[in-house]
Amino acid sequence: MKGSNADVANLLKSVATAITLSKGNFFEIRAYNSAADAIEHSTSEIKDLWQEGKLGDIPGVGKSIQSYLEEYFKTGKVKHFDSLLGRHPAVIYELIKIPGIGPATALDLSKIGVKSIDDLKEKIESGKIIKDGLSEKLSEKIGRGLLEINSRTGRMLLPYAFSQAEKILEYLKKSKDVIEASPLGSLRRMVVTIGDLDFAVSSKNPSAVVDHFIKMPGVKEIQGQGESKASIVLESGLHVDLLVGEPDSYGALLQHFTGSKHHNVHLRSIALDKGLSLSEYGLRKVVSGKSLESGEVIHCKTEDNLYEILGMQTPPPEIREDTGEIEAALIKGLPGLVNLKDIKGDFHLHSNFPIDSSHDYGTGSPEEIIKKGIELGYKYVGLSDHAPALGTHTKEEILKLIEKRKKVIQELQTKYKSIRVLNGLEIDIASDGSLTVPEDSLKLLDYTVVGIHTGHKGSKESITKRILTALESPYATILAHPTGRLINERDSYDADWEEIFKIAAKNKKFLEINSYPNRLDLRDDLIRMALKFGVEFIINTDSHSVEQMVNMPFGVSVARRGWATKKDIGNTWDWKDLRKWFTITKES
DNA sequence: GCCGTTTTCGGCCCGACTGTTTTCAGTCG
Structure with a gap:
């Protein structure tokens, strides 16, 4: 739907793709993708925020993107974007919506004559795409991506996601290798709609946990599987991600997978200022801008350990959206939020x-x-x-x-x-x-x-x-x-x-x-304003x-x-x- | 393009997995 969060996010992703293919500034590309991500995951409708003059409240949306979005909502298009997008075949901006296809792959596909998503589907099913020069493995991967957009259900309401997560958690805990397991991501942040379900597990034997996870009843498809992580799609269309880590660094794992993305990016830059590099494994001392591969890792058993080393309070998951909570936590000025009890x-x-x-x-x-x-x-x-x-x-x-x-x-x-x-x-x-x-x-x-x-x-x-x-x-x-x-x-x-x-x-x-x-x-952003x-x-x-x-x-x-x-x-x-x-x- | 009690200029997060061009680029979260 035009003007929806998904629509605006798509538009900005297309712009990022166009700049990528034109070999533009890497950081500009990242800025567009980052804004797109924030809009896609925003709790409020971007159109509402525009009407309320609050576009700038979204992390990653600065003056330029704000004015482009103004133009988009007023006139239905953005001249600057149209000129950027016009430099490449239009089909590219359709193809990048398929999971697994990014700018480079989309360009390759357009070069071998793919005209549309339907055309791509047909060429993959008939095997023609391989004759046209695509590798067999890539063809299979894209085939899986195509299946996924068909079964994609959109974002689900929080309470529904909660009930689904409970069942998965129950299953995960059946494995003797699972020490702790938690639903994370937007679910832990209590975002009003949830896209995917994310889980973290602490274990001494990660690959056994991954193995257990992908054997869950009702798995339709395994999208990715490694030593410490896996992605699956259930029969219901639900997309579930798993991340497994050592008990010693479970705090860092929780922090990493809770997000939000913008909170994490900001937090890592705070860490860097202190000479530390932050990842899901913990904090690592950095020497002259380069991380020491074998250097000392400070494990963080709990999230509190991690935030404390960074010299700040632990922000409650619900407010980790990079809308001022990091600044408040640094001066120990976080509000004591209301509790259910x-x-x-x-x-x-x-x-x-x-x-x-x-x-x-x-x-x-x-x-x-x-x-x-x-x-x-x-x-x-x-x-x-x-x-x-x-x-x-x-x-x-x-x-x-x-x-x-x-x-x-x-x-x-x-x-x-x-x-x-x-x-x-x-x-x-x-x-x-x-x-x-x-x-x-x-x-x-x-x-x-x-x-x-x-x-x-x-x-x-x-x-x-x-x-x-x-x-x-x-x-x-x-x-x-x-x-x-x-x-x-x-x-x-x-x-x-x-x-x-x-x-x-x-x-x-x-x-x-x-x-x-x-x-x-009332929505969360308006509550904050009303306060x-x-x-x-x-x-x-x-x-x-x-x-x-x-x-x-x-x-x-x-x-x-x-x-x-x-x-x-x-x-x-x-x-x-x-x-x-x-x-x-x-x-x- | 975004962002700022060390900067309005000059920086800009981190790692896994995939497929393949066997040392790396692309994609994703």
């Missing part, structure tokens, strides 16, 4: 209480939700069913429904004294910014979760005004899923976030960090079944990626502090 409750929970047939109900009863809250160790839970719509009910009917529901909740509160049960509703923000529940009904509630559920494509001005108006209501408590994005489905709204954050902080309105797997909204305005958050699960209440860790990880600390998150507070923000609540 700090969470004392959940305020966005849908029950099966029959209140409005125009929305989907939750599947659990209010009582089951309360019991689950107690099981999770919560001090408070808020029930927030969708409000009855004014169109389908009269004002009087709505009032009756809400009175009836209030009574049910009060009875349950009497029954379950160990947890505070709050009576809330999730309410639509109408197109004029008003809340779609009449005032006499609102007065019966303890709090509200207000959000936009229709008209996502409104203009920046109209969406901003709509949200700002809602934030002025004395009955609004929490702004639900603030950007409205659905990962892989729908982009964020275009809105003036600075203005929204300013007013949310001023009016003491919580912004939600929604833990629902395809929402994870500068003094905004406070509530992390909710938006559960539509009791089982979904365990999704809280994903919201917490988004908060951590946004550098939020415990005090920034309302539902880590004691009720006596929190209730001051629940302005509708009259009782103590």
